Amino acid sequence: MTDYDYDLFVVGAGSGGVRAANLAANQGARVAVAEVRHFGGTCVNLGCVPKKLLVYAAQFKDDFAAAAGFGWTLDNASFDWPSLIANKNREVERLQAVYQHHLQQSRVTIFNGKVQLLDAHTVAVAGAQCTAKRILLATGGWPFVPDIAGKEYIVTSNDMFSLDKLPERIVIVGGGYIAVEFASILNSLGVDTTICHREPKLLAGFDEDIRDFLATALRKQGIKILFDCDVQSIAAAGDAYNVRLLNGNTMVTDLVMYATGRTPNSRGFGLEQLGVALDDNGAIIVDSHYQTNLPSIYALGDVTDRVNLTPVAIAEGEALVNSLYAMQQRPVDYANIPTAVFCQPNIASVGLTEAKARQQYTDIDIYKTEFKPLKNTLSGKDENTLMKMVVDHATGKVIGLHMVGADAPEIIQGMAVAMRAGATKALFDSTIGIHPTAAEEFVTLQQVGT
Ligand code: NDP
Numbered sequence: 001m002t003d004y005d006y007d008l009f010v011v012g013a014g015s016g017g018v019r020a021a022n023l024a025a026n027q028g029a030r031v032a033v034a035e036v037r038h039f040g041g042t043c044v045n046l047g048c049v050p051k052k053l054l055v056y057a058a059q060f061k062d063d064f065a066a067a068a069g070f071g072w073t074l075d076n077a078s079f080d081w082p083s084l085i086a087n088k089n090r091e092v093e094r095l096q097a098v099y100q101h102h103l104q105q106s107r108v109t110i111f112n113g114k115v116q117l118l119d120a121h122t123v124a125v126a127g128a129q130c131t132a133k134r135i136l137l138a139t140g141g142w143p144f145v146p147d148i149a150g151k152e153y154i155v156t157s158n159d160m161f162s163l164d165k166l167p168e169r170i171v172i173v174g175g176g177y178i179a180v181e182f183a184s185i186l187n188s189l190g191v192d193t194t195i196c197h198r199e200p201k202l203l204a205g206f207d208e209d210i211r212d213f214l215a216t217a218l219r220k221q222g223i224k225i226l227f228d229c230d231v232q233s234i235a236a237a238g239d240a241y242n243v244r245l246l247n248g249n250t251m252v253t254d255l256v257m258y259a260t261g262r263t264p265n266s267r268g269f270g271l272e273q274l275g276v277a278l279d280d281n282g283a284i285i286v287d288s289h290y291q292t293n294l295p296s297i298y299a300l301g302d303v304t305d306r307v308n309l310t311p312v313a314i315a316e317g318e319a320l321v322n323s324l325y326a327m328q329q330r331p332v333d334y335a336n337i338p339t340a341v342f343c344q345p346n347i348a349s350v351g352l353t354e355a356k357a358r359q360q361y362t363d364i365d366i367y368k369t370e371f372k373p374l375k376n377t378l379s380g381k382d383e384n385t386l387m388k389m390v391v392d393h394a395t396g397k398v399i400g401l402h403m404v405g406a407d408a409p410e411i412i413q414g415m416a417v418a419m420r421a422g423a424t425k426a427l428f429d430s431t432i433g434i435h436p437t438a439a440e441e442f443v444t445l446q447q448v449g450t
Contacts, residue, residue, distance in 0.1 A: 006032045008324075009123055009132035011115045011269070014041020016301035016313030017138030018099055020321050025106035027325035032132070034111040034125045039099040042140050042302070043310040045092055050161050051181060053088045055342045058188035062344070066379030079189060081166050088161070117270035120296045134296050134324070137271075137284060138313070141262035141302035150234030153241055154258045157182065166191055167254035171243050173231055174259035175202040177341050180214070182259065184343040187223045194224040194251065196231060196243075203341065207353040207402045209368070213386045214404060217345055220382060231256075264303045281305055288331065290320045307337060338416040340409035345383055348412035351400035351419055354390055363393035367425070367445035373406060374436055385438055389425070389445050396424035401442070411439045 006029075010021045013035035025031040038045045057079075064077050103110055113126030122131050143156035155163075157178050170186055172179050175197030187193040195202070195218075201211040202218075202225070215225055230246040234256055243251045264283045271278065277285045277293045283305030290298045300320060301313030315332045322328040338350035357364045367389040376383060385405030392399050401415050418428070425445075433440030 004121060004131045004133045006030045006109070006130060006132040008032075008134050008136060009130060010034070010136045010138060011123070012041065012138040012140060012265075012301075012303075013039045013099065013103070013110075014138060014140045014301065014313065015043050015310045016317040017041070017136065018103065018317075019314045020136055020138065020300070020317035021108045022102055022106045023318060023321040024325050025103075025108045027321065029325050031106075032109040032111060032130060033103060034113060034115045034123070036112075036114040039096045039103075040092075044095045044099065046158050046161055048310055049095065050088050050092055051157075051185075052342060053091065054084070054161075054185045055181070055344075057084050058185045058344065061188040061190075062379075062381065066375065066381060069378035069380050081163070081189070085162065115269050117274055117297075120274060120294045132296075134298060136290075136320070137266075137292075137297065137299040137303055138301045138317070139265040139269075139303045141264050141305070141308065143258070144261045144263040145258045146260060148231060148233060150236075150241070153234050153236060154256050156258055160257065168192060169240075169253045170194070170255045170257060171196055171251055171253045172257045172259060173197075174261070175199055176204070176259060176261065178259035180218070180341055180343045182257065183218065183223050184221075187218075187221055188344060193222075194226065194253070196226045196229040196245070196251075198228065198230050200227045203347070205353075206341075206347065206349060207388060207400070208355060209386065209388055210347060210349065210402050210404055213370075214343070214345075214347060217383060217404065218343070221344065262302065262308065264305045266303055279305070289323060290316060307334060309337065309339065312337060333420075336416065336420050338409075338412050340412065342409070345385070345405050346408040347402075347404050348408035349400075349402045350412055350416040351398070352390055353400060353402070354388070357390045357392075357399055361392050361394075361399070363450065364399070365391040365393050365425070365447055366449040367391065368448045369441050369445055371441065373438055375406070385441075387438075387441050387445065389428075389442070391425045393450065396426055398423055398425055398428065405438055407438070411442070414439075415442060 008024045008029050008031045010017045010033040013033050021031050021033045064074050067074055111125045116124045118124055145154050169192040171194045172183050173196050183193050183195050203211050232244045232246045235242045240252050240254050241256055266278055266282045266284050284299040284303050286292055286299050286304050290300045300316035302308045319332045322330050336351050340348040370384050370386045373385050388402040390400030398419050428443050431443045433443045
């Protein structure tokens with residue numbers, strides 16, 4: 001029997017890699033993890049966590065505006081970006097330390113440095129060479145920026161978390177999660193914000209009603225949205241930039257941010273030389289057990305470019321380790337994964353959109369409501385909430401839930417459990433609401449169509 005230095009060598013200390021490393025070590029495996037950048041990966045450092053902190057900062061604008069309607073007088077409220085970033089950095093550093101601490105507690109060996117795969121069982125990292133029975137690649141992704149003239153002037157979400165100061169004007173290219181979230185944050189923090197998106201609607205893949213409602217809500221807040229808009233080139237113009245569009249128009253702005261998707265981090269550490277199969281986008285191809293075409297090499301999370309969400313990477317890490325070291329087959333159920341976009345207003349969804357449901361079911365029923373939330377009766381804010389339910393007519397089962405409005409992610413998280421448990425519309429209806437809440441509308445929804 002070959003004697004390896006480790007049972008499992010994990011490349012990448014993001015959400016999925018760290019969960020797999022800790023769990024495997026706790027099962028008695030000898031585990032090492034290598035990280036080239038920061039512990040916690042995208043989620044902790046350049047994604048979910050710092051983004052949500054910026055979202056909280058941005059929401060104060062609405063809260064201050066609403067306060068007067070509730071009898072408060074707020075004088076001289078002002079915002080200081082460097083303070084927010086310094087406080088955010090402190091929290092991120094705390095979390096990085098927590099991640100490292102948990103690994104140490106689990107007796108995982110930590111390497112700081114870039115890994116090079118030498119063969120199917122050997123890695124070189126930080127001047128050392130180690131062998132492992134299995135190697136797990138959990139290297140995540142990185143913002144993708146298309147090749148256009150002036151690419152060097154573009155910033156991505158990675159840069160937004162450490163800007164010295166906020167720009168007066170920004171053009172955000174893209175219409176997905178990151179474009180919409182950052183547009184909301186920056187607009188609320190006083191930046192003149194324009195979204196430039198190549199499609200006629202934001203948020204591909206979301207329910208059409210949600211997409212339409214969102215564009216209206218964002219525009220009401222003052223965000224400019226240019227649909228069917230493609231950038232041809234970007235040129236520096238003093239301290240600003242001229243953004244030339246394919247339709248011949250030009251915009252002048254202080255910052256151009258691209259949020260045009262992410263590329264798997266699969267290049268430059270020896271995968272191609274070893275013959276690990278990648279798809280056209282560079283994603284590592286794995287089977288249902290996260291195994292690549294080289295049996296000792298596994299991959300999970302964003303580097304496999306399937307469902308690029310932190311909780312999914314964590315679930316994949318757990319499923320892999322349970323099957324390898326605990327002899328328990330608990331595969332990840334990829335159906336009905338709830339998701340949220342932390343724009344203002346929040347969006348959250350689980351299950352099928354109306355369009356997808358129509359493709360998969362013979363008859364569906366649509367329930368929908370749009371209403372002014374109670375808080376907005378005094379706050380004066382001109383923003384409604386939208387809720388939508390898609391039901392399989394034959395069984396009465398709820399197969400899709402969608403919401404735009406305050407706390408939508410908090411509400412949909414609970415609804416997702418009910419939906420996954422097979423709840424029917426009748427079960428929702430027989431559930432007593434909590435009054436007065438927005439969530440209670442989900443148990444009193446009226447049919448609007450079939
Ligand atoms: P998305 O895939 O969500 O959106 C990318 C956007 O960029 C799409 O609107 C796409 O348009 C557009 N686009 C792609 N290529 C080009 C191009 N060459 N020129 C112009 N536009 C282009 O990616 P994001 O970068 O917003 O986010 C990456 C992923 O990170 C998300 O998909 C999600 O999985 C995850 N994420 C999750 C969050 C959450 O859970 N709240 C928050 C942030 C990110 P088109 O629709 O035409 O392809």
